[in-house]
Amino acid sequence: MKKSPLILASLFIICCFMSCDKIEGPYIKYDESVATTVVFPDLDTAAVYKKILIEEYTGHRCTNCPDGHRTLEGLSQQYGDTLIAIGIHAGTFAKPQANKGFPADYRTDEGTEMYTDFAVGATPRAVINRAQFNGTYGQDISAWGQIINNVNHAPAVAAIQIINKMEGNTLTAHTKTTFLQDYYFPVKLALYVIEDGIVSPQIDGGDTIADYTHNHVLRKSLNGTYGAYFSENGQVAAKMSYTKSYKTECPAEWNKQNCYIVAILMDEITREVLQVEKCAFVNE
Secondary structure, X not given: OOOOHHHHHHHHHHHHHHHOOOOOOOOOOOXXXXXXXXXXXXXXXXXXXXXXXXXXXXXXOOOOHHHHHHHHHXXXXXXXXXXXXXXXXXXXXXXXXXXXXXXXXOOOHHHHHHHHHOOOOOOOEEEEOOOOEOOEOOEOHHHHHHHHHOOOOOOOOEEEEEEEEEEOOEEEEEEEEEEOOOOOOOEEEEEEXXXXXXXXXXXXXXXXXXXXXXXXXXXXXXXXXXXXXXXXXXXXXXXXXXXXXXXXXXXXXXXXXXXXXXXXXXXXOOOOEEEEEXXXXXXO
């Protein structure tokens, strides 16, 4: 008996549904981590304090951005290693213009994504601990000092330890994150490469400084813009430690002596920073 096209189509759809396995969540998110092959020193939990992340959005054709650089340098001297900075070149004034003497391009896909996600807009502005203040993420220079001064440094949710290993031009960044108290929301750890001491032109007010030094410049992320889970669903437990390690090749233009890994622990939902740590590529 000849079957109608409608019956054949119905049978085909039923067979397709029957041949597909149902996949239950939670779903494992892709993660290019590698084995952790180092031994971390014992952690002195009494010495752990919450550090502050400041992400400074800037550009080499931004006339007022050097004012932000100088303000951040003063804050870094004031707060020492409790304040960790990343310089993110993004927006209109970060675009290269080789015909006008600005051939360098310090933009990154990750930096551009964060610039958009946090609605930074004009530069210079900074996002502090990826938290909102007065209803906005991007803060003008005049607010940086007061916000940083009001950050509560204790108690810290977690401690991050970093051990970097260089083999030729290959870096392996090993991390160990120890949770000191309960945290009930999914968390992620993101690892970024930053570099100090990059010399190239910068507009400063009405002048162009040919040999301007750019510091804490974001070069790349090792595990995506906002990092990766420790566990299948992002949940963690107090008194537990989690290791994550990632490899990256270092391009010839990076000065490895001036490069650092910045590890950021954040709440996946709010993206607010819970802890941040920094470690040089090369420790002599």
